[in-house]
Amino acid sequence: MSTSALQIRGASFSAWLGRVFSERRAKYYFVVPTLLYLLLIGIFPLIFSFGLSFLNWDVAAQRPMSFAALANYAELMGDDRFWRTLLNTMIFAVVAVTLEIVFGFGLALLLNREIRGQTVFRVLLVLPMMATPVAVGYIWRMLYHVTNGPINHILRVLHLPMGTWLSDGSTSLMSVIITDIWQWTPFAFIILLAGLQSLPREPFEAAKVDGASSLQSLYYLTLPMIRPILSIVFLLRMVEAIKIFDIIYVMTAGGPGISTETSTMYAKLVSLTQFRLGYGAAIAYVLLILSIIVFIILTRVLPTEVEME
Amino acid sequence: MLASTRTRRRLGNVLIYIVLISITVVMVFPIYWTFVTAFKFPRDAFTYPPKYLPYVQFEPTLFAWRDVGLIEDPTQRGTHDPTTILNTLRNSVIIAIGSTVVSVTLGSLAAYGLARFEFRRWGNRDIAFFILSQRMLPPIVLVIPYFILYSRLHLIDTWHGLIIAHTVANLPFVVWIMRGFFRGIPRELEESARIDGCSHFQAFRRIVLPLSLPGIAATSAFCTIFSWNELLFAITLTFRGARTFPTLVAGLTHGSAALWWDISAMLLLAIVPVFVFTILFQRYIVAGLTLGALK
Incomplete structure (x- = not known):
């Protein structure tokens, strides 16, 4: 019983693997890791940083973080x-x-x-x-x-x-x-x-x-x-x-x-x-x-x- | 008449040599100065007039190397702690190798994908531009969020933390150069392998990769040198356990009087490996640079 179940599961698993890693999609596997990496480690921090620029976050002054709207950019102008x-x-x-x-x-x-x-x-x-x-x-x-x-x-x-x-x-x-x-x-x-x-x-x-x-x-x-x-x-x-x-x-x-x-x-x-x-x-x-x-x-x-x- | 043009040409050649040699002397002098300073006694190192020639103007010594603790000598107590130097050197090596392996692996795959396949939905141009644009942004934009995120994720002051950061800078470069390399390899080779039953990935690994070893060597050399030399990420994301060598050196003179002979010795530790690398990989580095810039 158990062997046949394993076989079936094994077969379906390899079929699943075959589908996921099909030759038709192969080209994506070359490019996607790099793209994911850059999205996660490059673009996400960039967006994070953009949000940060609208915050009052003064760690040294030990004040709680607050929304600053454009205050940082206004300060920058002067x-x-x-x-x-x-x-x-x-x-x-x-x-x-x-x-x-x-x-x-x-x-x-x-x-x-x-x-x-x-x-x-x-x-x-x-x-x-x-x-x-x-x-x-x-x-x-x-x-x-x-x-x-x-x-x-x-x-x-x-x-x-x-x-x-x-x-x-x-x-x-x-x-x-x-x-x-x-x-x-x-x-x-x-x-x-x-x-x-x-x-x-x-x-x-x-x-x-x-x-x-x-x-x-x-x-x-x-x-x-x-x-x-x-x-x-x-x-x-x-x-x-x-x-x-x-x-x-x-x-x-x-x-x-x-x-x-x-x-x-x-x-x-x-x-x-x-x-x-x-x-x-x-x-x-x-x-x-x-x-x-x-x-x-x-x-x-x-x-x-x-x-x- | 003939003789005069020949002598004129010879004169021109001599002139070119003179100009070239003087320019080279000027360009190499700063490096030479570091070398001689690293082998001076303190009394010779910062005197007026400066001493240029070993054996003629001063007696070379290993004083500085004993002083930084790299050469043990019971009669001379070192000013610096050699374990810090050795630890930071080790960290730099590990981080450089780690980042090189990750970026060359991921980057070559992506470069191959972009060189060989057509991506209809996104367009190869747009993908390439997206990847390359990561190299253009000023790193300070990333350093600030990294510092915050790394503190939360316990990645501050770790090898893998800095490897992750350096890879972001190295990846676009690898993709850029390797794409050019892969394009130079004729498609027919892979196509015949495919007919023999290879998958895309097998064709890449067995046919394309061995042929592009020079390209891989060049990009690896560049990635390693970039990571070894990098300061901004290293100085914000590491401070003790994973501190890199340039970070240690950069902090040497803030506040105290500069011990130039010691500093020169440490500068040599930073630049000599890079120079050895450059000379060993000389052909590939030039090829990599120009390929990256010209196509």
Whole structure:
């Protein structure tokens, strides 16, 4: 009795398994785990955070949580510190990313030829990008040190004016930008070099035959052909640069004053140090919306088809 | 005439080399500086003028390594506790490997699904965009709710908690790159396997996966490096038992005077593994980066 019942149950179970995992549905089993994961761990917290931004939830003050309606967003409008951090973030992102692309493109042009030791150059030049940002922050703190750091020493030996770097509010943001350029120029360089190497050779040979100078073929051939890749690098780096937190956290912790504080740092300070969770969430959300706007504008303005397909 | 163009070209080449080498020196100098500082006595480390050349300007020493406790020496009492350093290093390794395994597994499956099948109801474009959009949002938007939810769910300060968080950031990247890789593999191979009676999943595992090992290597390297380097999630979601190495290092100088020789030694612990990884996987990493960005 029991064996036959088991058999029947076993058979129906495997039939059920067969139905659930049918080949017709197989494609969903490839995609659904990732989608579920991102919905649960990515989208749900996002919605949670949105709700949070409408709450008065001040853990440190030990007041009960209450509905704040738009009070957090209203406070944000008048919060000078928030706007300053937003300005810092934008200046940082635009200046750093633009210069990274200029330098990266220059380097890529230099290395885009048959040259001995190309691999060695490429590996050495890629290292900064891989380095732990916390380490990068400390390394540049040593380099920038006003009295004992090597940068000021080298400037002095060359009889150039020495800098105040991180120690002064008027030069701190610039110094942080230089560090980011050091770290991320390799990214632009590597991608643009691959882009240059993938360009067809014939137009350049034809131009050479017609007597075009190398500057002319750079301007009329290379630039138009490489422009979509330049745009993609710009877009990818902007998206990342707006998130900036780690190197600045280590280098200046936002100082002197708030001269290098970014919006991410401010939101973290408000929510996780002062424990004003609702207000912190509101700041984070405004940053999110702004980065979406930047993304949309860039995809419209830049000559690129952002390949989704 | 001929000779002059040849000498001009040779001169041009020399010039390019000079420019390239000077740029490389500038780019590598910060890393070099960390190396030399980690092998200096305190009296050599922060002096004016700075000392650049070992053996010439200063005598290299393992002082810092004894001071952080990684080299035992009964005559020198260390400033730092080596068990903290070793524990955080262990945590970082576990979290990086965990997050890499989860993201590469889930992400490759999804990438394959998107590369090979057509999803009529949602549309492949929309699915891909949804996945990728997760990478674009500023992580601070997630960090705050994670902190609250993790506290309730007892996920704060655990390995799996941080693995879960890092996977959210790594998954989109894996999907993006692996999709490109899978597209480069001819469909015919799987189709013939299917005719021989393989299921979709078997075809994926036996035919496609072995062929895409370079892609898997590249994405794994990236995921591991991302997780190893990450600070924002780590610093909010771990603080003692599961604290990661960058989190420990980031907290070193807040408040106290910086012991630069010790810090440099610890920075090397963070960056040298990454550099070894980069050099080992050099070809794949470049391929992965450019594939991810160009298509």
